[in-house]
Amino acid sequence: MYDLSNKTALITGAGQSVGLGIAQQFARSGAHILINDIVSERAQSVANALCAEGKSATALAFDVADADQVKHALNGTKVDILVNNVGNAGSIPMEQTRFIDLSLDTIRQVINSNLYGVIHCTQAVLPGMCDRGFGRVICIGSEAGRQGLSIGVSPYGAAKAAIANLVRHVALEVAASNVTCNTVSLGLMNNVPAEFTDAVLSSIPLGRLGTPDDAASMCLLLASDSGSWITGQEFVVNGGSSVRG
Numbered sequence: 001m002y003d004l005s006n007k008t009a010l011i012t013g014a015g016q017s018v019g020l021g022i023a024q025q026f027a028r029s030g031a032h033i034l035i036n037d038i039v040s041e042r043a044q045s046v047a048n049a050l051c052a053e054g055k056s057a058t059a060l061a062f063d064v065a066d067a068d069q070v071k072h073a074l075n076g077t078k079v080d081i082l083v084n085n086v087g088n089a090g091s092i093p094m095e096q097t098r099f100i101d102l103s104l105d106t107i108r109q110v111i112n113s114n115l116y117g118v119i120h121c122t123q124a125v126l127p128g129m130c131d132r133g134f135g136r137v138i139c140i141g142s143e144a145g146r147q148g149l150s151i152g153v154s155p156y157g158a159a160k161a162a163i164a165n166l167v168r169h170v171a172l173e174v175a176a177s178n179v180t181c182n183t184v185s186l187g188l189m190n191n192v193p194a195e196f197t198d199a200v201l202s203s204i205p206l207g208r209l210g211t212p213d214d215a216a217s218m219c220l221l222l223a224s225d226s227g228s229w230i231t232g233q234e235f236v237v238n239g240g241s242s243v244r245g
């Protein structure tokens, strides 16, 4: 059992799916959870549900892609653990389009949600973490950031690859302040519609799609004292699927 008591954890995009699972496991481990989502009703209902279970949670609705909103929402807030979970196409469904057919606006939007969201939130909390001499930053990556896929998600893959390398650099810059920074890259999760997953299910050695709890378990290890000598790394949680390299 990992102990996160006396820690405040901000989980972005925690209104549903993977982020919700991370928030639930962190809350059960004793952390106070700041539930971020761009959809304020989602953030509020998750915070209410956790509080009803006797856990400690506060809703904090803002758009991670908007630097001013992030600054305003996090100004003066003590965050010990940040999980940069927001991803995919942001607040709209992921549209799969070949690179040559993508508009620059769409590319910018995907990069904004996936990469700039991480940059904004991480920059907002790192100074406080460094001053206090403790911090954990965990970014959620994807197989799409580790290999080429012909499914029309190239800007998303580019952003996820950039995050994993941003983490390697930032981790070294803040290590002396006892702040760790890692990426947890996920394989295909169980919230993806069956029409996309049926064909690839048989290629997952462990025979099933990932769950929010699978992602949360790795994040919890990295956030806890047990993860105190782990930094600058990318951990792949994908049921054993083989990928490039």
Ligand SMILES: NC(=O)c1ccc[n+]([C@@H]2O[C@H](COP(=O)([O-])OP(=O)(O)OC[C@H]3O[C@@H](n4cnc5c(N)ncnc54)[C@H](O)[C@@H]3O)[C@@H](O)[C@H]2O)c1
Pocket: 012, 013, 014, 015, 016, 017, 018, 019, 036, 037, 038, 039, 042, 062, 063, 064, 065, 084, 085, 086, 087, 088, 089, 090, 091, 113, 117, 140, 141, 142, 143, 185, 186, 187, 188, 189, 190, 191, 192
């Ligand atoms: N689902 C998968 O198969 C899969 C696979 C690999 C990696 N991932 C990664 O896991 C993470 C979580 O994915 P998911 O499938 O749980 O996502 P999801 O789309 O189910 O949920 C994301 C949540 O984030 C919120 N959100 C979106 N844009 C936001 C913004 N700009 N600011 C604040 N909140 C915002 C949404 O309202 C939503 O509640 C993402 O980083 C994703 O890239 C997912």
